[in-house]
Amino acid sequence: MLGAAALLIALPYVVGVDWKGIRTEMGHLSAIEVALLTLVWLAGLGAYTFVLTASLPGLTHPHAFMLNAVGSAVSNLLPFGGAAGVAVTFAMARGWGHGNAAIAVSTLVTGVWNVLSRLLLPAVGIVALLITGVLPDPRTAGMAALAAAALVGIVVLLALALRSEAAARTVDRWLRTVALHLPHRPRALMSRADGAMLDVRNKTVGVLRTSWRSLTAGMVAYLTLQALLLKGCLVAVGAEIGIAEVVAVFAINRMLTTAVITPSGAGISETGTAALLVHFGVPAAPAAATTILYSFYTYGIEMPTGGLAWAGWTLRRRRNHNGSSAPSRTLVKK
Numbered sequence: 001m002l003g004a005a006a007l008l009i010a011l012p013y014v015v016g017v018d019w020k021g022i023r024t025e026m027g028h029l030s031a032i033e034v035a036l037l038t039l040v041w042l043a044g045l046g047a048y049t050f051v052l053t054a055s056l057p058g059l060t061h062p063h064a065f066m067l068n069a070v071g072s073a074v075s076n077l078l079p080f081g082g083a084a085g086v087a088v089t090f091a092m093a094r095g096w097g098h099g100n101a102a103i104a105v106s107t108l109v110t111g112v113w114n115v116l117s118r119l120l121l122p123a124v125g126i127v128a129l130l131i132t133g134v135l136p137d138p139r140t141a142g143m144a145a146l147a148a149a150a151l152v153g154i155v156v157l158l159a160l161a162l163r164s165e166a167a168a169r170t171v172d173r174w175l176r177t178v179a180l181h182l183p184h185r186p187r188a189l190m191s192r193a194d195g196a197m198l199d200v201r202n203k204t205v206g207v208l209r210t211s212w213r214s215l216t217a218g219m220v221a222y223l224t225l226q227a228l229l230l231k232g233c234l235v236a237v238g239a240e241i242g243i244a245e246v247v248a249v250f251a252i253n254r255m256l257t258t259a260v261i262t263p264s265g266a267g268i269s270e271t272g273t274a275a276l277l278v279h280f281g282v283p284a285a286p287a288a289a290t291t292i293l294y295s296f297y298t299y300g301i302e303m304p305t306g307g308l309a310w311a312g313w314t315l316r317r318r319r320n321h322n323g324s325s326a327p328s329r330t331l332v333k334k
């Protein structure tokens with residue numbers, strides 16, 4: 001957290017502006033603009049509930065909203081917070097009556113969809129820039145190419161593993177062979193994952209066959225609304241860039257949130273986003289103000305929202321527990 005805070009404090013100076021200039025830009029925000037941005041943010045969270053409900057049959061949209069809010073808050077607070085977020089997800093979902101196996105499948109499927117979407121986004125951003133005739137710089141293009149290559153590799157492995165049990169066993173043998181040539185630590189990690197591909201296939205093939213359309217539609221809607229939120233932040237501070245540039249900035253921002261050095265890539269994604277906005281011609285003060293405003297909606301506000309959702313879940317659970325443990329009373333007619 002300290003590292004993330006330091007990066008956020010230093011963000012204005014990275015792009016050549018001070019906090020006074022940022023406060024001036026923020027002062028132009030109207031109540032209507034804040035309300036509209038908040039509505040877009042809430043709509044994005046609502047769209048993501050379709051991803052969760054598709055991956056966990058029987059999960060309601062209000063419960064999915066709470067799961068997402070609490071999981072995001074935990075992930076934002078801790079480096080490698082995803083593991084703690086998974087633990088919280090299991091606790092909450094079990095409290096609603098879902099089985100461990102179903103929760104594990106949901107966690108696995110949504111994790112894969114999130115990784116695939118974040119790897120695909122840089123390639124989408126580059127395509128958007130090329131369509132409009134804006135050539136990306138070599139560093140950005142290289143980042144997109146690397147992400148696209150990783151995406152292709154993951155998709156090929158999953159396709160092979162899900163095609164048949166025999167293919168899954170073959171992929172496991174390949175991974176075991178690769179592990180033998182790795183240094184000690186990654187070799188030990190891959191050894192513990194022995195049989196993972198077969199387990200992935202057995203647990204997820206049913207969900208993917210019936211729900212992949214809903215998963216994909218929910219993820220696309222969520223990402224579209226997140227990109228729209230970024231565009232709204234730019235408009236709110238008076239900065240204007242083209243749609244292609246917005247898509248490119250959004251794509252890089254989302255990919256940088258996967259950095260594990262700080263919780264949810266906090267500080268790293270913001271400095272990268274502000275620098276890219278400046279690269280696309282946004283003045284330093286509006287670029288920094290846009291980045292901070294967008295970070296508030298995609299990072300800062302998630303923590304109190306998750307805290308409220310956790311408190312609501314805890315209170316309801318205690319109430320239900322007290323109600324179920326209370327002695328029953330039978331009315332006798334006299």
